[in-house]
Amino acid sequence: MQPPLELVIEAGIVGLPNVGKSTLFNALTAAGALAANYPFATIEPNVGVVPVPDGRLERIHAHIATEKVIPAALRLVDIAGIVKGASTGEGMGNKFLSHIRNVDAVLHVVRCFEDPDITHVDGAVDPIRDIETIELELLLADIEAVDNALPKAQRAAKSGDKETKARVSMLEKAKQLLDAEKPLRLLEPTPDEAKEAKAFGFLTAKPVLYVCNVDEEALPEGVNEHVRKVQARAEERGGETVSVCAKLEAELAELDEGDRAEMLEAVGLGEPALAPLARAAYRLLGLSSYFTAGPMEIRAWTIPAGATGPQAAGVIHTDFEKAFIRAEVYGVDDLEAHGNEKAIREKGKLRIEGKDYVVQDGDVCHFLTSA
Structure with missing residues (x-):
């Protein structure tokens, strides 16, 4: 039994081409299907629903007999690779932007490994430059949305409508931030303004988790020179990072449970990347889980903290x-x-x-x- 989709948190995986974004998406959705006892997996070519690993479920199951154990779930959307100019329609352009508007959080995959056989679109590995490239495109898209909406809202507000006035106030605050090249995550709206902002689905308002894609040499700590730079940037902006090796995760996804455990042990990892990534996404979104337990099912439910x-x-x-x-x-x-x-x-x-x-x-x- 799959949980109702309205209970599933949705995260969009973004990144420049050749950073390992789709490799990671395919590995996570394949691993999710193997780990669950119900049909989690890819449900569209670029959408997959995966279980949120939670050891407490098995601890409950050890004492309560049940027909099935159902974890919480995370819906992953593999969004087309972003290129410079995406905000003006380059590459997948508006298509990728519309996908981001619908997600709860952004998982920004950043290349933090060197490999001469995998060409970087900008010629050399530089995670901070890559982050800035994508964040600029998101910022430009929000600027365009605000600049288009504000004059219309100002004209409509002349009628004195409360909702329209809140929209104007929100858009004016948003414009100030964007003109200063600051993301709309920093917006401090009133409750009425927050309602208006939510309807716009601003891209820079989405919480962001930086996913550092490393090679096996950086494991098990998942830290190298590139990762440290990303961590420093995230810390400055109140963000969070998690390190994964997408290549290793792809290999793990093809193994049975015993062989996966053996390979994880060989590289010094206690669990596949899905677990720390899902936990970090929950923290990012301010979510928690409670459980119901009975003879029919033991189940984790996602709620706001x-x-x-x-x-x-x-x-x-x-x-x-x-x-x-x-x-x-x-x-x-x-x-x-x-x-x-x-x-x-x-x-x-x-x-x-x-x-x-x-x-x-x-x-x-x-x-x-x-x-």
Whole structure:
């Protein structure tokens, strides 16, 4: 059973040509299909849904018998390679831009390896230059969108409509940032302005995770001179990086479980790249997971960090949010300490939480609703 797509976080993989972007996409989606017990895999030529690895699911399964275990999911979109001039239609141009507008986060693959057999589009490996090339194209696309929308919004705002006034205010703030060559991630909108900004799907407003594609020589730490430069840039801008070896991941995806584990051990890695990449994407987006567990399924559900009990229940079914009465909650550690839910209840470790409870990452929840 595949989770409803509305519960799947979508991340767009971008990068210059020949940085390993599509190799990584193919490896992650193939590995995802092998790791899951339901049909995750490529669902379109450039779209794949992969499970978010979470060892807590198996810890729960060790104590609760169930028919299936369902992890949270990450939807990956392999966006066409970006070239200089993409914002004005060069290369895939507007097609790639429209794909980015629809994703929740951007996974920016940066080439951090040397290989004379793989030509770099700009002649030499320079990850900072590559990052700046792509970020400039995204910035130029946002400038064009704001410059086109602002005069129309200003004319419409003369009617005094509240929503249009919020749109004008947001666009004016956005223009100030963009004219200073700053991304719209730095925009500080009011709630009304934020609603207007979301409708535009600005490219530089998307949170970005820099994915450093390294060679095997940089493993297991995943650090070399190129990576350090990317890490420094990300740190300056409050971003995050993760290192992967796309070539190795492609090889791992073709192996069975035993051989994969052996190869990972040989290069000093404890897990395939999908795991740290998915965790980093969740941190980037401010997400967490809670679990439901029973004889039919043990399942991870994705929620924004800070979600209340009713909001978390609403992820399962929208009716559950309004019909929420209370939640019965315990932790994975409680389950391991006492062996089963019956013992947890008898030991007084099962918590009864109301509508104001903020669901914590790793909670195991049973919701009582009137629905």
